[in-house]
Amino acid sequence: MILLDAVPVSYRRDQNNEIEFGSDEFQAITESPCACPVTDLAAIRITGSDARSFLHGQFTSDVRALEAGQGQLSAWCTPQGRVSFLFHLCAEAEGFLVLISTSEAARFVARLKMFVLRAQVVIDDCSERIAILGISAPRTHVVPEALTDFPPTRLVITHPTPTLTALCIDPSVRYLVWGEVSAVGAWWSACGLKNIGTAAWRALDIAQGLPRLSGCAINAFLPQELNLDVINAVSFDKGCYPGQEIIARLKYRGAVKSRLVAGRTSAAAVGHKLCRALGDSPLNAGDIITCVTTPSGESRFLAVVALNALEIPLHVGDPQGPLVHLVKF
Secondary structure (H helix, E strand, C coil), X not given: CHHHHHCCCCCEECCCCCEECCCCHHHHHHHCCEEEECCCEEEEEEECCCHHHHHHCCECCCHHHCXXXXXEEEEEECCCCCEEEEEEEEEECCEEEEEEEHHHHHHHHHHHHHHHCCCCCEEEECCCCEEEEEEECCCCCCCCHHHCCCCCCCCEEEEEECCEEEEEEECCCEEEEEEEHHHHHHHHHHHCCEECCHHHHHHHHHHHCXXXXXXXXXXXXXXXXXXXXXXXXXXXXXXXXXXXHHHHHHHHCCCCCEEEEEEEECXXXXXXXXXXXXXXXXXXXXXXXXXXXXXXXXXEEEEEEXXXXXXXXXXXXXXXXXXXXXXXX
């Protein structure tokens, strides 16, 4: 909320207590460049002489290969190979910055500190000092002057001003821009983009196939079930990390039985099951892990769905529930 306090914008809360600026946001994300105060992301800075090797031994991505000016999508798994945290990892001149869901930040920091032991690693939750702004600027539209220096290359970091950092998270094009609250607030006020709220920004995540983990989805899925192998959030060439043996075995010896897909329906929510009918008995075919509702009442979601159920009718909750329409990535 610090960023919103620093910028004179009018906003309101929707029924889920999330920020919104108007009823036309879902239309705006398809028609014009937009800016969103991403208040549901936290910033965790990790520094120290052992930071790189420490993180390399914990996360699924190849942290040793990450150079300053680059970012990665990465995960931290349980020893059983289930994804516990999903985040963007950015290399800085003197360490790393993790951009992770605010709801998971405290648990993430606490778990990191458990494993530091004698390693020279400093963990700093700087969320109160750093503000994050989401930018959506499809190249099918005229690029505003404020965005002309933003490269459309996924996971490349740039500095649009001396006090701001931007990471391209989607070459379509979307960015996360961060810096001190006052600097982000001043740039946001001057850039002249259409403002959108949390739900509209999350709809862009869904269209990109970028999940958010919460509730029952935490510690529930292997990286491959979330398509993390497809979007280069898992390195199969690095050494050990928690869950590595199970994750590698699935790649080289097993078969992935479920995958992340996008979908639409008339009513759904995070945690809902997708069901198929077999005689009189419903069978669970998938789990909704990310979901937003548009002003028209349509639910857009990401779900982990059994591959053998992708071509048959699925419903939310039970065989009499709303019919869903799935889109494979």
